[in-house]
Amino acid sequence: MARQLPYQTLREIFSRFQAADAEPKGELDHVNxxxxxxxxxxxxxxxxxxxxxxxxxxxxxxxxxxxxxxxxxxxxxxxxxxxxxxxxxxxxxxxxxxxxxxxxxxxxxxxxxxxxxxxxxxxxxxxxxxxxxxHYPAQAVDTHIFRLGNRSGIAPGKDVVAVERAIEDNIPADFQLHAHHWMILHGRYTCVARKPKCAACLIRDLCEYEDKNL
Structure with missing residues:
Protein backbone atom coordinates (compact mmCIF):
# COMPACT_ATOMS: atom_id res chain seq x y z
CA MET A 1 0.00 0.00 0.00
CA ALA A 2 1.43 3.38 -1.01
CA ARG A 3 1.44 6.37 1.31
CA GLN A 4 -1.39 8.90 1.02
CA LEU A 5 -0.41 11.56 -1.51
CA PRO A 6 -0.49 15.18 -0.29
CA TYR A 7 -3.29 17.58 -1.18
CA GLN A 8 -1.41 19.55 -3.82
CA THR A 9 -0.35 16.36 -5.61
CA LEU A 10 -3.95 15.14 -5.63
CA ARG A 11 -5.09 18.49 -7.01
CA GLU A 12 -2.59 18.17 -9.85
CA ILE A 13 -3.63 14.56 -10.56
CA PHE A 14 -7.32 15.38 -10.80
CA SER A 15 -6.64 18.55 -12.76
CA ARG A 16 -4.97 16.34 -15.35
CA PHE A 17 -7.86 13.87 -15.32
CA GLN A 18 -10.27 16.78 -15.79
CA ALA A 19 -8.26 18.27 -18.64
CA ALA A 20 -8.25 14.91 -20.43
CA ASP A 21 -11.97 14.21 -19.87
CA ALA A 22 -14.01 17.02 -18.35
CA GLU A 23 -17.28 15.07 -18.12
CA PRO A 24 -16.50 11.36 -17.60
CA LYS A 25 -19.46 9.03 -18.00
CA GLY A 26 -20.30 5.62 -16.67
CA GLU A 27 -20.33 2.89 -19.31
CA LEU A 28 -23.58 1.15 -18.34
CA ASP A 29 -26.48 1.88 -20.70
CA HIS A 30 -29.65 3.17 -19.02
CA VAL A 31 -32.62 5.42 -19.75
CA ASN A 32 -33.81 6.39 -16.26
CA HIS A 135 -25.16 13.86 -9.02
CA TYR A 136 -24.26 13.34 -5.39
CA PRO A 137 -20.49 13.22 -4.72
CA ALA A 138 -20.78 9.55 -3.69
CA GLN A 139 -17.73 7.35 -4.27
CA ALA A 140 -18.42 3.85 -5.59
CA VAL A 141 -15.26 1.81 -4.97
CA ASP A 142 -14.84 -1.17 -7.29
CA THR A 143 -11.77 -3.35 -7.94
CA HIS A 144 -10.30 -0.77 -10.33
CA ILE A 145 -10.54 2.08 -7.82
CA PHE A 146 -9.30 -0.10 -4.96
CA ARG A 147 -6.24 -1.11 -7.00
CA LEU A 148 -5.51 2.39 -8.28
CA GLY A 149 -6.08 4.03 -4.91
CA ASN A 150 -3.61 1.75 -3.17
CA ARG A 151 -1.06 1.43 -5.96
CA SER A 152 -0.78 5.16 -6.68
CA GLY A 153 -1.36 6.67 -3.24
CA ILE A 154 -4.44 8.56 -4.44
CA ALA A 155 -6.64 6.85 -1.85
CA PRO A 156 -4.95 4.01 0.04
CA GLY A 157 -6.99 1.79 2.34
CA LYS A 158 -7.16 -1.79 3.58
CA ASP A 159 -10.73 -2.31 2.33
CA VAL A 160 -13.25 -0.63 0.03
CA VAL A 161 -14.82 1.45 2.82
CA ALA A 162 -11.38 2.77 3.83
CA VAL A 163 -10.63 3.70 0.21
CA GLU A 164 -14.03 5.40 -0.09
CA ARG A 165 -13.27 7.42 3.05
CA ALA A 166 -9.79 8.30 1.75
CA ILE A 167 -11.34 9.69 -1.43
CA GLU A 168 -13.92 11.70 0.50
CA ASP A 169 -11.37 12.99 3.02
CA ASN A 170 -8.45 13.82 0.73
CA ILE A 171 -9.51 14.56 -2.84
CA PRO A 172 -10.30 18.28 -3.32
CA ALA A 173 -14.01 19.01 -3.08
CA ASP A 174 -14.30 20.46 -6.59
CA PHE A 175 -13.26 17.07 -8.05
CA GLN A 176 -15.46 14.89 -5.84
CA LEU A 177 -18.41 14.59 -8.24
CA HIS A 178 -16.42 12.89 -11.00
CA ALA A 179 -13.63 11.38 -8.89
CA HIS A 180 -14.82 7.79 -8.99
CA HIS A 181 -15.44 7.88 -12.76
CA TRP A 182 -11.97 9.24 -13.46
CA MET A 183 -10.47 6.58 -11.22
CA ILE A 184 -12.53 3.72 -12.67
CA LEU A 185 -11.63 4.64 -16.24
CA HIS A 186 -7.95 5.11 -15.39
CA GLY A 187 -7.87 1.78 -13.57
CA ARG A 188 -9.80 -0.01 -16.30
CA TYR A 189 -7.76 1.19 -19.27
CA THR A 190 -4.35 2.43 -18.01
CA CYS A 191 -3.53 1.28 -14.47
CA VAL A 192 -4.61 -2.27 -15.25
CA ALA A 193 -4.06 -5.14 -12.85
CA ARG A 194 -1.38 -7.34 -14.40
CA LYS A 195 0.72 -4.96 -16.45
CA PRO A 196 -0.09 -1.29 -15.88
CA LYS A 197 0.52 0.94 -18.88
CA CYS A 198 2.86 3.31 -17.07
CA ALA A 199 4.43 4.66 -20.26
CA ALA A 200 1.02 5.98 -21.33
CA CYS A 201 -0.04 7.23 -17.89
CA LEU A 202 -0.74 10.94 -17.56
CA ILE A 203 0.03 10.91 -13.81
CA ARG A 204 3.14 8.71 -13.91
CA ASP A 205 5.41 11.39 -12.41
CA LEU A 206 3.03 11.87 -9.47
CA CYS A 207 2.23 8.22 -8.71
CA GLU A 208 3.74 6.31 -5.76
CA TYR A 209 3.82 2.95 -7.59
CA GLU A 210 7.33 1.61 -7.08
CA ASP A 211 7.38 -0.86 -9.96
CA LYS A 212 6.72 1.57 -12.81
CA ASN A 213 7.61 -0.20 -16.04
CA LEU A 214 10.11 1.51 -18.24
Missing part, protein backbone atom coordinates in the same frame (compact mmCIF):
# COMPACT_ATOMS: atom_id res chain seq x y z
CA UNK A 33 -33.01 5.90 -12.57
CA UNK A 34 -34.66 2.48 -12.50
CA UNK A 35 -32.78 1.03 -15.47
CA UNK A 36 -29.55 2.44 -14.04
CA UNK A 37 -30.24 0.70 -10.73
CA UNK A 38 -30.96 -2.60 -12.50
CA UNK A 39 -27.91 -2.31 -14.74
CA UNK A 40 -25.58 -1.64 -11.81
CA UNK A 41 -27.07 -4.53 -9.83
CA UNK A 42 -26.56 -6.84 -12.82
CA UNK A 43 -22.96 -5.68 -13.25
CA UNK A 44 -21.68 -7.36 -10.08
CA UNK A 45 -19.01 -9.89 -11.16
CA UNK A 46 -19.77 -9.05 -14.79
CA UNK A 47 -18.44 -6.59 -17.36
CA UNK A 48 -20.29 -3.43 -18.33
CA UNK A 49 -20.20 -4.49 -21.99
CA UNK A 50 -21.73 -7.85 -21.09
CA UNK A 51 -24.52 -6.17 -19.13
CA UNK A 52 -25.18 -3.69 -21.95
CA UNK A 53 -25.49 -6.55 -24.42
CA UNK A 54 -28.06 -8.24 -22.19
CA UNK A 55 -30.09 -5.12 -21.43
CA UNK A 56 -30.20 -3.86 -25.03
CA UNK A 57 -33.42 -5.79 -25.63
CA UNK A 58 -34.56 -5.81 -21.99
CA UNK A 59 -34.90 -2.11 -21.19
CA UNK A 60 -37.16 -1.22 -24.16
CA UNK A 61 -39.80 -3.58 -22.71
CA UNK A 62 -39.04 -3.30 -18.96
CA UNK A 63 -37.94 0.21 -18.05
CA UNK A 64 -40.10 0.52 -14.92
CA UNK A 65 -40.62 -1.75 -11.90
CA UNK A 66 -44.21 -2.37 -13.01
CA UNK A 67 -43.12 -3.60 -16.45
CA UNK A 68 -40.39 -5.73 -14.87
CA UNK A 69 -42.99 -7.45 -12.71
CA UNK A 70 -45.12 -8.09 -15.79
CA UNK A 71 -42.12 -9.64 -17.51
CA UNK A 72 -41.57 -11.92 -14.53
CA UNK A 73 -38.55 -13.87 -13.34
CA UNK A 74 -38.53 -16.36 -16.22
CA UNK A 75 -38.89 -13.60 -18.79
CA UNK A 76 -36.06 -11.68 -17.18
CA UNK A 77 -33.82 -14.77 -17.12
CA UNK A 78 -34.29 -15.17 -20.86
CA UNK A 79 -32.68 -11.72 -21.33
CA UNK A 80 -29.86 -11.94 -18.78
CA UNK A 81 -28.78 -15.59 -18.96
CA UNK A 82 -25.44 -14.56 -20.51
CA UNK A 83 -24.54 -12.70 -17.29
CA UNK A 84 -22.87 -14.46 -14.38
CA UNK A 85 -25.12 -15.44 -11.44
CA UNK A 86 -28.14 -14.65 -13.63
CA UNK A 87 -30.66 -16.72 -11.64
CA UNK A 88 -29.88 -15.05 -8.33
CA UNK A 89 -29.76 -11.63 -9.99
CA UNK A 90 -33.13 -12.21 -11.67
CA UNK A 91 -34.66 -13.18 -8.34
CA UNK A 92 -33.30 -10.02 -6.71
CA UNK A 93 -34.41 -7.73 -9.55
CA UNK A 94 -37.97 -9.03 -9.33
CA UNK A 95 -38.01 -8.70 -5.53
CA UNK A 96 -36.59 -5.20 -5.91
CA UNK A 97 -39.31 -4.27 -8.40
CA UNK A 98 -42.01 -5.48 -6.00
CA UNK A 99 -40.62 -3.38 -3.13
CA UNK A 100 -40.28 -0.30 -5.35
CA UNK A 101 -43.92 -0.62 -6.44
CA UNK A 102 -45.32 -1.43 -2.99
CA UNK A 103 -43.22 0.92 -0.85
CA UNK A 104 -41.96 3.69 -3.12
CA UNK A 105 -44.75 4.18 -5.67
CA UNK A 106 -42.57 2.74 -8.43
CA UNK A 107 -39.88 5.37 -7.92
CA UNK A 108 -36.22 4.76 -7.08
CA UNK A 109 -35.38 6.31 -3.68
CA UNK A 110 -32.54 8.81 -3.52
CA UNK A 111 -31.08 7.90 -0.12
CA UNK A 112 -28.24 5.44 0.41
CA UNK A 113 -30.02 3.73 3.31
CA UNK A 114 -33.18 3.13 1.28
CA UNK A 115 -31.21 1.89 -1.73
CA UNK A 116 -29.15 -0.49 0.39
CA UNK A 117 -32.39 -1.90 1.78
CA UNK A 118 -33.30 -3.24 -1.68
CA UNK A 119 -32.47 -6.86 -2.64
CA UNK A 120 -29.15 -7.16 -4.47
CA UNK A 121 -28.14 -3.56 -3.76
CA UNK A 122 -24.97 -2.97 -1.75
CA UNK A 123 -23.07 0.18 -0.88
CA UNK A 124 -21.24 0.32 -4.21
CA UNK A 125 -24.44 0.00 -6.26
CA UNK A 126 -26.17 2.64 -4.13
CA UNK A 127 -23.25 5.04 -4.55
CA UNK A 128 -23.18 4.58 -8.34
CA UNK A 129 -26.89 5.42 -8.60
CA UNK A 130 -26.60 8.40 -6.25
CA UNK A 131 -23.64 9.74 -8.21
CA UNK A 132 -24.75 9.08 -11.78
CA UNK A 133 -28.44 9.92 -11.49
CA UNK A 134 -28.68 12.48 -8.69
Missing amino acids: AYTLLVAVALSAQATDSGVNKATRALFPIADTPEKMLELGEDGLIAHIKTIGLFRNKARNVIKMARILVDEYGGEVPNSRAALEGLPGVGRKTANVVLNMWW
Whole structure:
Protein backbone atom coordinates (compact mmCIF):
# COMPACT_ATOMS: atom_id res chain seq x y z
CA MET A 1 0.00 0.00 0.00
CA ALA A 2 1.43 3.38 -1.01
CA ARG A 3 1.44 6.37 1.31
CA GLN A 4 -1.39 8.90 1.02
CA LEU A 5 -0.41 11.56 -1.51
CA PRO A 6 -0.49 15.18 -0.29
CA TYR A 7 -3.29 17.58 -1.18
CA GLN A 8 -1.41 19.55 -3.82
CA THR A 9 -0.35 16.36 -5.61
CA LEU A 10 -3.95 15.14 -5.63
CA ARG A 11 -5.09 18.49 -7.01
CA GLU A 12 -2.59 18.17 -9.85
CA ILE A 13 -3.63 14.56 -10.56
CA PHE A 14 -7.32 15.38 -10.80
CA SER A 15 -6.64 18.55 -12.76
CA ARG A 16 -4.97 16.34 -15.35
CA PHE A 17 -7.86 13.87 -15.32
CA GLN A 18 -10.27 16.78 -15.79
CA ALA A 19 -8.26 18.27 -18.64
CA ALA A 20 -8.25 14.91 -20.43
CA ASP A 21 -11.97 14.21 -19.87
CA ALA A 22 -14.01 17.02 -18.35
CA GLU A 23 -17.28 15.07 -18.12
CA PRO A 24 -16.50 11.36 -17.60
CA LYS A 25 -19.46 9.03 -18.00
CA GLY A 26 -20.30 5.62 -16.67
CA GLU A 27 -20.33 2.89 -19.31
CA LEU A 28 -23.58 1.15 -18.34
CA ASP A 29 -26.48 1.88 -20.70
CA HIS A 30 -29.65 3.17 -19.02
CA VAL A 31 -32.62 5.42 -19.75
CA ASN A 32 -33.81 6.39 -16.26
CA ALA A 33 -33.01 5.90 -12.57
CA TYR A 34 -34.66 2.48 -12.50
CA THR A 35 -32.78 1.03 -15.47
CA LEU A 36 -29.55 2.44 -14.04
CA LEU A 37 -30.24 0.70 -10.73
CA VAL A 38 -30.96 -2.60 -12.50
CA ALA A 39 -27.91 -2.31 -14.74
CA VAL A 40 -25.58 -1.64 -11.81
CA ALA A 41 -27.07 -4.53 -9.83
CA LEU A 42 -26.56 -6.84 -12.82
CA SER A 43 -22.96 -5.68 -13.25
CA ALA A 44 -21.68 -7.36 -10.08
CA GLN A 45 -19.01 -9.89 -11.16
CA ALA A 46 -19.77 -9.05 -14.79
CA THR A 47 -18.44 -6.59 -17.36
CA ASP A 48 -20.29 -3.43 -18.33
CA SER A 49 -20.20 -4.49 -21.99
CA GLY A 50 -21.73 -7.85 -21.09
CA VAL A 51 -24.52 -6.17 -19.13
CA ASN A 52 -25.18 -3.69 -21.95
CA LYS A 53 -25.49 -6.55 -24.42
CA ALA A 54 -28.06 -8.24 -22.19
CA THR A 55 -30.09 -5.12 -21.43
CA ARG A 56 -30.20 -3.86 -25.03
CA ALA A 57 -33.42 -5.79 -25.63
CA LEU A 58 -34.56 -5.81 -21.99
CA PHE A 59 -34.90 -2.11 -21.19
CA PRO A 60 -37.16 -1.22 -24.16
CA ILE A 61 -39.80 -3.58 -22.71
CA ALA A 62 -39.04 -3.30 -18.96
CA ASP A 63 -37.94 0.21 -18.05
CA THR A 64 -40.10 0.52 -14.92
CA PRO A 65 -40.62 -1.75 -11.90
CA GLU A 66 -44.21 -2.37 -13.01
CA LYS A 67 -43.12 -3.60 -16.45
CA MET A 68 -40.39 -5.73 -14.87
CA LEU A 69 -42.99 -7.45 -12.71
CA GLU A 70 -45.12 -8.09 -15.79
CA LEU A 71 -42.12 -9.64 -17.51
CA GLY A 72 -41.57 -11.92 -14.53
CA GLU A 73 -38.55 -13.87 -13.34
CA ASP A 74 -38.53 -16.36 -16.22
CA GLY A 75 -38.89 -13.60 -18.79
CA LEU A 76 -36.06 -11.68 -17.18
CA ILE A 77 -33.82 -14.77 -17.12
CA ALA A 78 -34.29 -15.17 -20.86
CA HIS A 79 -32.68 -11.72 -21.33
CA ILE A 80 -29.86 -11.94 -18.78
CA LYS A 81 -28.78 -15.59 -18.96
CA THR A 82 -25.44 -14.56 -20.51
CA ILE A 83 -24.54 -12.70 -17.29
CA GLY A 84 -22.87 -14.46 -14.38
CA LEU A 85 -25.12 -15.44 -11.44
CA PHE A 86 -28.14 -14.65 -13.63
CA ARG A 87 -30.66 -16.72 -11.64
CA ASN A 88 -29.88 -15.05 -8.33
CA LYS A 89 -29.76 -11.63 -9.99
CA ALA A 90 -33.13 -12.21 -11.67
CA ARG A 91 -34.66 -13.18 -8.34
CA ASN A 92 -33.30 -10.02 -6.71
CA VAL A 93 -34.41 -7.73 -9.55
CA ILE A 94 -37.97 -9.03 -9.33
CA LYS A 95 -38.01 -8.70 -5.53
CA MET A 96 -36.59 -5.20 -5.91
CA ALA A 97 -39.31 -4.27 -8.40
CA ARG A 98 -42.01 -5.48 -6.00
CA ILE A 99 -40.62 -3.38 -3.13
CA LEU A 100 -40.28 -0.30 -5.35
CA VAL A 101 -43.92 -0.62 -6.44
CA ASP A 102 -45.32 -1.43 -2.99
CA GLU A 103 -43.22 0.92 -0.85
CA TYR A 104 -41.96 3.69 -3.12
CA GLY A 105 -44.75 4.18 -5.67
CA GLY A 106 -42.57 2.74 -8.43
CA GLU A 107 -39.88 5.37 -7.92
CA VAL A 108 -36.22 4.76 -7.08
CA PRO A 109 -35.38 6.31 -3.68
CA ASN A 110 -32.54 8.81 -3.52
CA SER A 111 -31.08 7.90 -0.12
CA ARG A 112 -28.24 5.44 0.41
CA ALA A 113 -30.02 3.73 3.31
CA ALA A 114 -33.18 3.13 1.28
CA LEU A 115 -31.21 1.89 -1.73
CA GLU A 116 -29.15 -0.49 0.39
CA GLY A 117 -32.39 -1.90 1.78
CA LEU A 118 -33.30 -3.24 -1.68
CA PRO A 119 -32.47 -6.86 -2.64
CA GLY A 120 -29.15 -7.16 -4.47
CA VAL A 121 -28.14 -3.56 -3.76
CA GLY A 122 -24.97 -2.97 -1.75
CA ARG A 123 -23.07 0.18 -0.88
CA LYS A 124 -21.24 0.32 -4.21
CA THR A 125 -24.44 0.00 -6.26
CA ALA A 126 -26.17 2.64 -4.13
CA ASN A 127 -23.25 5.04 -4.55
CA VAL A 128 -23.18 4.58 -8.34
CA VAL A 129 -26.89 5.42 -8.60
CA LEU A 130 -26.60 8.40 -6.25
CA ASN A 131 -23.64 9.74 -8.21
CA MET A 132 -24.75 9.08 -11.78
CA TRP A 133 -28.44 9.92 -11.49
CA TRP A 134 -28.68 12.48 -8.69
CA HIS A 135 -25.16 13.86 -9.02
CA TYR A 136 -24.26 13.34 -5.39
CA PRO A 137 -20.49 13.22 -4.72
CA ALA A 138 -20.78 9.55 -3.69
CA GLN A 139 -17.73 7.35 -4.27
CA ALA A 140 -18.42 3.85 -5.59
CA VAL A 141 -15.26 1.81 -4.97
CA ASP A 142 -14.84 -1.17 -7.29
CA THR A 143 -11.77 -3.35 -7.94
CA HIS A 144 -10.30 -0.77 -10.33
CA ILE A 145 -10.54 2.08 -7.82
CA PHE A 146 -9.30 -0.10 -4.96
CA ARG A 147 -6.24 -1.11 -7.00
CA LEU A 148 -5.51 2.39 -8.28
CA GLY A 149 -6.08 4.03 -4.91
CA ASN A 150 -3.61 1.75 -3.17
CA ARG A 151 -1.06 1.43 -5.96
CA SER A 152 -0.78 5.16 -6.68
CA GLY A 153 -1.36 6.67 -3.24
CA ILE A 154 -4.44 8.56 -4.44
CA ALA A 155 -6.64 6.85 -1.85
CA PRO A 156 -4.95 4.01 0.04
CA GLY A 157 -6.99 1.79 2.34
CA LYS A 158 -7.16 -1.79 3.58
CA ASP A 159 -10.73 -2.31 2.33
CA VAL A 160 -13.25 -0.63 0.03
CA VAL A 161 -14.82 1.45 2.82
CA ALA A 162 -11.38 2.77 3.83
CA VAL A 163 -10.63 3.70 0.21
CA GLU A 164 -14.03 5.40 -0.09
CA ARG A 165 -13.27 7.42 3.05
CA ALA A 166 -9.79 8.30 1.75
CA ILE A 167 -11.34 9.69 -1.43
CA GLU A 168 -13.92 11.70 0.50
CA ASP A 169 -11.37 12.99 3.02
CA ASN A 170 -8.45 13.82 0.73
CA ILE A 171 -9.51 14.56 -2.84
CA PRO A 172 -10.30 18.28 -3.32
CA ALA A 173 -14.01 19.01 -3.08
CA ASP A 174 -14.30 20.46 -6.59
CA PHE A 175 -13.26 17.07 -8.05
CA GLN A 176 -15.46 14.89 -5.84
CA LEU A 177 -18.41 14.59 -8.24
CA HIS A 178 -16.42 12.89 -11.00
CA ALA A 179 -13.63 11.38 -8.89
CA HIS A 180 -14.82 7.79 -8.99
CA HIS A 181 -15.44 7.88 -12.76
CA TRP A 182 -11.97 9.24 -13.46
CA MET A 183 -10.47 6.58 -11.22
CA ILE A 184 -12.53 3.72 -12.67
CA LEU A 185 -11.63 4.64 -16.24
CA HIS A 186 -7.95 5.11 -15.39
CA GLY A 187 -7.87 1.78 -13.57
CA ARG A 188 -9.80 -0.01 -16.30
CA TYR A 189 -7.76 1.19 -19.27
CA THR A 190 -4.35 2.43 -18.01
CA CYS A 191 -3.53 1.28 -14.47
CA VAL A 192 -4.61 -2.27 -15.25
CA ALA A 193 -4.06 -5.14 -12.85
CA ARG A 194 -1.38 -7.34 -14.40
CA LYS A 195 0.72 -4.96 -16.45
CA PRO A 196 -0.09 -1.29 -15.88
CA LYS A 197 0.52 0.94 -18.88
CA CYS A 198 2.86 3.31 -17.07
CA ALA A 199 4.43 4.66 -20.26
CA ALA A 200 1.02 5.98 -21.33
CA CYS A 201 -0.04 7.23 -17.89
CA LEU A 202 -0.74 10.94 -17.56
CA ILE A 203 0.03 10.91 -13.81
CA ARG A 204 3.14 8.71 -13.91
CA ASP A 205 5.41 11.39 -12.41
CA LEU A 206 3.03 11.87 -9.47
CA CYS A 207 2.23 8.22 -8.71
CA GLU A 208 3.74 6.31 -5.76
CA TYR A 209 3.82 2.95 -7.59
CA GLU A 210 7.33 1.61 -7.08
CA ASP A 211 7.38 -0.86 -9.96
CA LYS A 212 6.72 1.57 -12.81
CA ASN A 213 7.61 -0.20 -16.04
CA LEU A 214 10.11 1.51 -18.24
